[in-house]
Amino acid sequence: MSYVVCLGLATQDTIFVVPSHPEPDGRVVAGELAVAGGGPGATAAVALARLGVPVFFVGSVGDDEVGAAIRAGLEREGVDVSELALVPGARSPQSSILVEAESASRAIVHFPGTVPALTPSERALDMMRDADWVHVDHVGYAAAPRDARLSIDGGNPIPGLDLAGIQLYSPTQSTLERDFGSAEAALAAGAKLVVVTRGEHGCGAYSGTGADRGVREPRGRTGEHARCRRRLPRRPPCSIRAWLAAPRCARVRERVRRPLVPSARRALGDSDMRGGSGMTHRVAVIAGDGAGPEVVAEARKAVDALGLELEWIELPWGTDHYHAHGAMMPPDALEVVRKHDAVLLGAVGDPSVPDHVTLWGLLLPLRQGLDLWANLRPARLLDGVPSPLAGSPAVDMLFVRENTEGEYAGVGGRAHQGLPHEVGIETAVFTREGVRRVVKHAFELAETRRGVLTSATKSNASRYGYVLWDEIAEEVAAEHPDVRYERVLVDALAARMVRSPLSLDVVVASNLFGDVLTDIAAELQGGMGVAASASLAPGSDTPGIFEPVHGSAPDIAGRGIANPVGAIWSAALMLDHLGEGRAATRLMRTLEDVCRGGTRTRDLGGTASTSDVGDAVSARV
DSSP: OOOEEEESOOEEEEEEEEOSSOOTTOOOOOEEEEEEEESHHHHHHHHHHHTTOOEEEEEEEESSHHHHHHHHHHHHTTOEEEEEEEETTOOOOEEEEEEETTTOOEEEEEEOOSOOOOOOOHHHHHHHHHSSEEEEOTTTGGGSOTTSOEEEEOSSOOTTOOOTTOSEEEOBHHHHHHHTSSHHHHHHTTOSEEEEEEETTEEEEEOSSTTTOSEEOOOSSTTOOHHHHHHSOOOOOOOHHHHHSOOBOOSBTTBOOBOOOOOOOOSSOSGGGSOOOOSOEEEEEEEESTTHHHHHHHHHHHHHTTTOOEEEEEOOOSHHHHHHHSSSSOTTHHHHHHTSSEEEEEEOOOTTSOHHHHIIIIIHHHHHHTTOOEEEEEEEOOTTSOOSSTTOOOOEEEEEEEOSSEEEEEEEEEESTTSTTOEEEEEEEOOHHHHHHHHHHHHHHHHHTTSEEEEEEOTTTOSSHHHHHHHHHHHHHHTOTTSEEEEEEHHHHHHHHHHOGGGOSEEEEOHHHHHHHHHHHHHHTTOGGGOEEEEEOTTSOOOEEEEESSOOOTTTTTTTOOOOHHHHHHHHHHHHHTTOHHHHHHHHHHHHHHHHHTOOBGGGTOOBOHHHHHHHHHHHO
16 A cells, blocks of 8 residues: 545544542542544544554644644654645634543533635645545545545544445444444445444444454454454554655655655654664764865754764865875775764865865765665655745655766776867766666665656667666566556656656666756755765665765855755664664654744745754754
């Protein structure tokens, strides 16, 4: 299953426990038990997210404190709320629920709020038509497209209920009897399956066949039926690596973020299930040049606020090292890096050193020398970050870039320099093993997300390297039948990224194509300052390199305006790589909260300084 959409009502429910038998004329003292985002649609979304199903909630709340609390509660559970509309000036619905301690009987006082009737956006309607399943309640029923695969929560009266074409009708016993009289009558009206969620004898499932008809006792979670569990596939929680492999949930087959989105979606996948490693991590820091040291300082500050056992070792490599020693890093650089668990890299480059000297003096030798063959670049538009595209479509892609071969292999040369017939030859290198491993890894990541893999190619013009690439991709695709595979010419893919970003999930590309496409993706997610990356050798213990991809930006260095989001995001990816899944998730969720709250640098339309953003993340993490 790729993803599910829940459409309907979200309220803030305050639950109180009251004594069963208060003294005559005595005051009833109620103890608050919990405050949670309730409402049938939102409750179903949370239940699905807890089962590991990527889920989106479509609804609306007021732009008040209650609405903000509802939104935050759903996000904490891993529900994608990008289509939970905030209605200006409206008050969000609330309920007070009094539960009698002994009998568990309830009394509900409900404030319906002033939010107008639910009207999904065009994007939400497209999401629902593309979803594997759309679950609606009494509020969402009227707004759901009838060409979607629907299930209905029948716990509340639904005016004009028509079950024709409905897959699953899930009422309580009393509402089933009120609306249809019996499960058989509901089946005859068009439901494919009727699940009684709360009846005299527990949970019952009826499908019209003798084997399925009948009442069965609940199993596992309250009200969870064995058959229901089979219909909602349970997926293992995913880490940030899996989220990269990610999100949080598919944000629509034409959108959808995650990990599994997580993180449907969890911000970085459901890595809350993973504990820390319990050991001290040695992290090499190459702060680099220009704005690099500024953003790395904020990433370190945010990581330090987590209180982990982590040792930073600074490696003073970069332009200053080049001017002092004639090289960007020392001859034993690879041996030095291998003594660490990871590398946090700021950026390298300065106008005083030619770009090709910078690149071939540090970054490419590290990637190739350590055989960091997979460069992972998540591209997701965070809440609060302005979109450059009209309509602000959600962006949730993961790029898997081959990192050691292709056009950046460094094979070639120049002859007859300085003469009119001077020639430069650049040879792109594609090896079967190099292509296969990166494509295989991309398929494995796609299996944890929405199950769609797009391969960037140019085999119509490149007769050898990309024809080999395509052949290998087809072979690997046959080994992953659950992933929908497509190959797209890179120029057409670049246009599609802008025209329809939601149609892409995992993209695998060569070194050159991956470089170009991920810069486009960075702009779609808000700008180069937001983009993060990880260079890895999956399956090995080789230390990975984690870096924002905005470059050294010498034009703004020292002005305190560089965006540290990409550096902090890269640090979160690094923590997950080190086995600190919980800390990584905390850091990423906090970063998203800060962006959503409006603490943004000027490149994102804000007024905050580099340190303001870092301080906000550190204070809240």
